[in-house]
Amino acid sequence: MPSVIAEIEAISLRIPLKADLPGAALWGEPLEAADALLVKVTTSDGVVGWGEAFGLYGTGLAAHALNELITPLCLGRDAGDIAALMEQVQRRLHVFGRGGAITYALSAVDIALWDIAGKLAGVPVAExxxxxxxxxxxxxxxxxxxxxxxxxxxxxxxxxxxxxxxxxxxxxxxxxxxxxxxxxxxxxxxxxxxxxxxxxxxxxxxxxxxxxxxxxxxxxxxxxxxxxxxxxxxxxxxxxxxxxxxxxxxxxxxxxxxxxxxxxxxxxxxxxxxxxxxxxxxxxxxxxxxxxxxxxxxxxxxxxxxxxxxxxxxxxxxxxxxxxxxxxxxxxxxxxxxxxxxxxxxxxxxxxxxxxxxxxxxxxxxx
The missing domain is CATH 3.20.20.120 (Enolase-like C-terminal domain)
Structure with missing residues (x-):
């Protein structure tokens, strides 16, 4: 039996910057902390992979896209057939655009699945x-x-x-x-x-x-x-x-x-x-x-x-x-x-x- 995707979890982080270099900003907005959206994918046999969606101020948008649109299309699917799954999800969701928060969230799932593939093979992704x-x-x-x-x-x-x-x-x-x-x-x-x-x-x-x-x-x-x-x-x-x-x-x-x-x-x-x-x-x-x-x-x-x-x-x-x-x-x-x-x-x-x-x-x- 192939290892299938059993759970996908969005984890939002906010890590403050140190205070000794004041004045940091991004696109005119003061920057006091860095937001990130991690995605944890767990397979049916307990292997965990980690991914990340680009987010900055938009992590909530990517998390919403993940939970509402992407996760339902991925649960129960073969975790090892990454390319086929990614293409199928892109085809199903292309009407919402071929970029932005949906693609960012899908990127995180893809990265997590490659993490799982390397762990199952016992080698780094580069290998x-x-x-x-x-x-x-x-x-x-x-x-x-x-x-x-x-x-x-x-x-x-x-x-x-x-x-x-x-x-x-x-x-x-x-x-x-x-x-x-x-x-x-x-x-x-x-x-x-x-x-x-x-x-x-x-x-x-x-x-x-x-x-x-x-x-x-x-x-x-x-x-x-x-x-x-x-x-x-x-x-x-x-x-x-x-x-x-x-x-x-x-x-x-x-x-x-x-x-x-x-x-x-x-x-x-x-x-x-x-x-x-x-x-x-x-x-x-x-x-x-x-x-x-x-x-x-x-x-x-x-x-x-x-x-x-x-x-x-x-x-x-x-x-x-x-x-x-x-x-x-x-x-x-x-x-x-x-x-x-x-x-x-x-x-x-x-x-x-x-x-x-x-x-x-x-x-x-x-x-």
Missing amino acids: LLSEGHRARALPCYASLACYTEPQRVRAVVRRVVDDGFGAIKLHESGLPAMRAAREEAGPAIALIVDAGCAWSLPQVQALAADLHALDLTFLEEPLWPPENFDGLAKLRRRTGLPVSSGENVGTVMEFERLLDSGAVDFVQPSPAKMGGITELRKVFPLAGTHGVPVMTHSFYDGPGLLAAIQVAAALGGADAMIEWRWFDQLTSIYGDALAPMNGRIIVPQGPGLGLDPDPDAVRAYRF
Whole structure:
């Protein structure tokens, strides 16, 4: 008898940030805690897998989609036939859209099922994806909140440089903040700017000289709307700025259109947003045919992050870096078992995703 899905549970967490670096924000909203939505899938024979849905302020939407729409379609189904189940659920729910909270919740179930598959096989997910995979450490960059004011930006950049990171991502759209970060970090630190779809094409073209002066590794999502792939391609051609995008792309077909348009120097699929590991793994060969490196988006720090690490370790090239969300929270659900050292992170080698959340941390910060 195959192992079937017996239970799916949504677990919302809220972990406060430490108070010693005030002023953190996201998209103009003050940030005092990090919300997350974990999804726990249990099989009929008692194997537990963990997934994560992208949520931030929208964890309630993803939890509702999970409970009301996705879970009824998954209970009693073969836990090992992941690709077939994911396609069937997508077909049933496509009338509600091919992205957003429903896809985020489905991503979490997919990640949890891959966790279960690895545990049943007794190997990490990376081994399931790439036979002969060898344990290694991956470079990672510190992905910061928005601090806006140059002095606050300097303070947090100094902290992460002192922590050993050789690469930093800002979530800023103001040149004073960007310049402060470059000045504080110095020329040896790789600097990335996620502009959060802040500009029109003429606006960012007018800023091109200033952005070139920052020596960016890449400029992420500079244009509104994010699906303006033709605009991104024009930006690359006209300015020579290195451009990345992909976290808001919901399907593999959209990734194909993004790459065909010549819009990016780096492509950024997000496992907790686009359908989990099942869909994420398809982007790597697609990007390879276009000669574009994959730089996974993982602005979360639970099983979604582990999914990005495992897939990047198995399928990523030498240019792959892991996004480490540096929110300086009071705790991590993995404790000290998952932490960068000198700007690199060791791929966990336990079965499945490699690590399970600390049950004490889950109980303490359940929301």
